[in-house]
Amino acid sequence: TGSTQPQRILKAVQNNATWGDAESVIATIDNYCRRKEWAMNVGDDKGPILDSVVSEVSPKVALELGTYCGYSTIRIARLLSPGSCLITLEFNPDCAIIARQIIAWAGLQDRVQLLEGPSKDLIPQMKESFRVKSFDFVFLDHWKEYYLPDTKLLEECGLLRKGTVLLADNVICPGTPKYLEYVRNSPRYESCYFKSHLEYTKVEDGLEKSVFLG
Ligand SMILES: O=C(CSCCNC(=O)c1cc(-c2ccc(F)cc2)cc(O)c1O)c1ccc(O)c(O)c1
């Protein structure tokens, strides 16, 4: 029984990053995944685009779908102003265990709430159980075929407001054709594409930014 990839990423962080230093955690994970083993983090090519959108929105309440090891969780949380919070949903308990430790290593546990379970079950609980009025920013990075149903669920649950920004990873690779078609053709969204590359590779990928118009 060998180690899992999330366990190896955590070990790299514990061995190389500075406790409480989010930048060193991000750099450590990028170096590890570029040199040792590829992993599905948003990475250091798409990451700065994510950073610029988060900084522009400066959300008070943000949502991430798909935590994995917490790499993009940390990229987002390190840019939040005090008093703001990021809720991140992960369905895989083994990933959640690792992500909590990596988020803590970065010193960001006070701004992040990691919830375990399927997004389709957790999203309808946001208002009552987690006292969310609406989200200012949503980062979609979970199962690619769930982007569209979960976006519709967020709309139906009244969790999007005029101006909410959705940012979707992997719209080219692996691809999210149904989601793209929806946000690019719906009169309720203003969408634009940021061309980049699949993490740690030269393959094309990109982020789609979609503003909910209400
Ligand atoms: O995959 C999942 C479901 S959630 C992750 C969704 N994200 C992706 O699938 C995802 C995939 C790719 C990608 C993969 C192979 C390629 F050849 C090219 C691209 C890139 C990304 O940036 C992504 O975000 C999951 C299942 C069981 C578990 O045990 C668990 O830990 C995770």
Ligand SMILES: [Mg+2]
């Ligand atoms: Mg991704």
